[in-house]
Amino acid sequence: MNRHPATRPTLAVWKFASCDGCQLSLLDCEDDLLTLSEAVDIAHFTEMSTATVEGPYDISLVEGSISTPDDVRRIHEVRAQSKTLITLGACASAGGIQGLRNFAAAGSYTRSVYAHPEYIDDLATSTPIAEHVTVDFELRGCPIDKGQLLEVLLAHLARRRPLIATSSVCEECKRAGIACVLVGRGVSCLGPITHAGCGALCPSIGRGCFGCFGPSESANTNALAEQLRRVGTSDLELSRLLHTFNAAAPVFLAQYRRHADPNPEAT
Amino acid sequence: MAPRTTMPGEVAEADWRLLDLDQFDEFIRSLNDRFEVRGPVPTSDAIVLGRLRRARDLPIGWRDEQSPGRYRASDQGDDEYFGHAVAATGPKTELLPARQVMWRSEGRGGRLKFVEPDARSRDLALLGVRPCEVAAISILERVLVGGDYHDPHVDDVGRGMFVAVVECARPAATCFCSSMGTGPGIDDGFDVALTELFGPHRFLVRIGSERGRREVARVTSTRAHDTDLVARAEVLERANQRLTRHVDREGVATLLEHNVEHPMWSDVAERCLGCANCTMVCPTCFCTDVHDVNDLAGDVTRLRTWSSCFDIDHSYLHGGAVRTSMSSRYRQWLTHKFSTWWDQFGSSGCVGCGRCVTWCPVGIDVTAQLATLHVKELRDVDSRVAGVS
Ligand code: SF4
Numbered sequence A: 001m002n003r004h005p006a007t008r009p010t011l012a013v014w015k016f017a018s019c020d021g022c023q024l025s026l027l028d029c030e031d032d033l034l035t036l037s038e039a040v041d042i043a044h045f046t047e048m049s050t051a052t053v054e055g056p057y058d059i060s061l062v063e064g065s066i067s068t069p070d071d072v073r074r075i076h077e078v079r080a081q082s083k084t085l086i087t088l089g090a091c092a093s094a095g096g097i098q099g100l101r102n103f104a105a106a107g108s109y110t111r112s113v114y115a116h117p118e119y120i121d122d123l124a125t126s127t128p129i130a131e132h133v134t135v136d137f138e139l140r141g142c143p144i145d146k147g148q149l150l151e152v153l154l155a156h157l158a159r160r161r162p163l164i165a166t167s168s169v170c171e172e173c174k175r176a177g178i179a180c181v182l183v184g185r186g187v188s189c190l191g192p193i194t195h196a197g198c199g200a201l202c203p204s205i206g207r208g209c210f211g212c213f214g215p216s217e218s219a220n221t222n223a224l225a226e227q228l229r230r231v232g233t234s235d236l237e238l239s240r241l242l243h244t245f246n247a248a249a250p251v252f253l254a255q256y257r258r259h260a261d262p263n264p265e266a267t
Numbered sequence B: 001m002a003p004r005t006t007m008p009g010e011v012a013e014a015d016w017r018l019l020d021l022d023q024f025d026e027f028i029r030s031l032n033d034r035f036e037v038r039g040p041v042p043t044s045d046a047i048v049l050g051r052l053r054r055a056r057d058l059p060i061g062w063r064d065e066q067s068p069g070r071y072r073a074s075d076q077g078d079d080e081y082f083g084h085a086v087a088a089t090g091p092k093t094e095l096l097p098a099r100q101v102m103w104r105s106e107g108r109g110g111r112l113k114f115v116e117p118d119a120r121s122r123d124l125a126l127l128g129v130r131p132c133e134v135a136a137i138s139i140l141e142r143v144l145v146g147g148d149y150h151d152p153h154v155d156d157v158g159r160g161m162f163v164a165v166v167e168c169a170r171p172a173a174t175c176f177c178s179s180m181g182t183g184p185g186i187d188d189g190f191d192v193a194l195t196e197l198f199g200p201h202r203f204l205v206r207i208g209s210e211r212g213r214r215e216v217a218r219v220t221s222t223r224a225h226d227t228d229l230v231a232r233a234e235v236l237e238r239a240n241q242r243l244t245r246h247v248d249r250e251g252v253a254t255l256l257e258h259n260v261e262h263p264m265w266s267d268v269a270e271r272c273l274g275c276a277n278c279t280m281v282c283p284t285c286f287c288t289d290v291h292d293v294n295d296l297a298g299d300v301t302r303l304r305t306w307s308s309c310f311d312i313d314h315s316y317l318h319g320g321a322v323r324t325s326m327s328s329r330y331r332q333w334l335t336h337k338f339s340t341w342w343d344q345f346g347s348s349g350c351v352g353c354g355r356c357v358t359w360c361p362v363g364i365d366v367t368a369q370l371a372t373l374h375v376k377e378l379r380d381v382d383s384r385v386a387g388v389s
């Protein structure tokens, strides 16, 4: 894949509202990142280097959600300069943990977090990239899996379909030979409704999946919630499980609303 | 060779032997000299297929409780070696690994070099697998080796594999092997079959092949008596009484054929998660996906991984998936397993191990789903009869 510099595709990495964890996954590729830099020109990646090259870019990796008026302007600029736009992580695909503010009184989070909220110019909601511009591929996870990131890039360079399953975590769990923690110990696990990609990390250490890759294809959230209730998970616990990094993903949100106390102040 | 004479009360030495506990341990150790021995081993909360080097590695004293969507296994502290039923994981992984490299190609200096994965270094011996699992192995071999297409990996592992099956004394509440004609006892398809007997604690060994005979002959064993065979029959009789789930093995094929449109399919889809646990744990589900993946050096790996008819991609044809609803995916699975498998491979695709019942996170029970069809079918017959009279 070693290409002559002049023919190498250019790669840019962009940050929106996020914790930088997904970009770190790219840095975490270490040796593979060096090899990757022989196949692509890393033109803009401020977490790695302050030197940047002007666009347009062949591939843009976008981390984070749209959370400020400036983000809205910038994401359109990024899109206009990018042949292919790939988003990284739960923030970019579902709004992230900061998406929780979508369900709170306007400005209440800003007021409780910042000493001087008057300096903060934000939007009332945190929204996924795809709500603003066309996205070519969404890589899930909080954070993403670095192996999957490399796979997406390699597949793109080789012009093949990336090997990224849309099925549930359960399949990875069973391929890894893990005895199901829900069936075997009654542990609340979101694996059956969660998009694969982590390699069943949590079940592999005996704990339940908490859904960081967001909803899987055709997730039957209600059937799982009923079963979790049967093994003793309370509505409060269910609502909390469903209300984390992917809180604003419509499938999780709809199920969350079935368990959340509609009137939390009253209790 | 002239037939050996047996003393009154002794059974033919050729077919049945007895191992006491020390001899049984010796038998496992001796197998280890020639095989990689795998069988049931305890983990913190489940019995799984793992490496067996000595009898102590077995889940001695363990019991399991299995019901739809629920599994609990724990050490009860007694000395029963096989007081549990079918383990959480089984030999499918050995024949058809969950993730398998089929070949790699390396591109160096403008040339392509193809590299085959290393063959298994030692033959496999399965000890303590259950009769239903032995039935499942033969189904897998029929499907993947016996037909027009020949899977070299499955063939390699299968040919070398030594099978020491254990008959079941305590089937789980989810087992229905007697309906499927696969258990709790077994008469063929093994190298040796073991039955755990008490008073005194011993193993009755039935020889099923010449290789089995050779392996048993390597350790000290004693003659079995007809009282041992009676004891075995009693164990199996009690096991049969413990089997509470039933399926009409042959009738159900037609039943499914007649009920392609039935409210059961949409009812079950309300509960089904589409998570594929059932197909992953099923010892006969053999569907895989094949992918080529390249790395940064330009090397390509052809990978084969377990896939499932519960995945949308499984029915992806040009332009889209044909089984988009969960009811169509569940119907595909159940119908193939219990009905069209007969047309395709000449047997049922289900051996009644009950794993899909236990390990379904929401406890969907194939026997109950099939029974729902029966009720409707009977009503149909009733109404036809009523209509005639
Ligand atoms: S532990 Fe969780 S992810 Fe694994 S099979 Fe069970 S429900 Fe699925």
Ligand code: SF4
Residues within 6 Å of the ligand: B278, B281, B282, B283, B284, B285, B337, B349, B350, B351, B352, B353, B354, B355, B356, B357, B366
């Ligand atoms: S369908 Fe279920 S009971 Fe039948 S062989 Fe498969 S896992 Fe066992």
Ligand code: SF4
Residues within 6 Å of the ligand: B271, B272, B273, B274, B275, B276, B277, B278, B279, B310, B359, B360, B361, B362, B363, B364
């Ligand atoms: S039947 Fe159970 S195990 Fe199978 S896909 Fe549906 S929910 Fe999952």
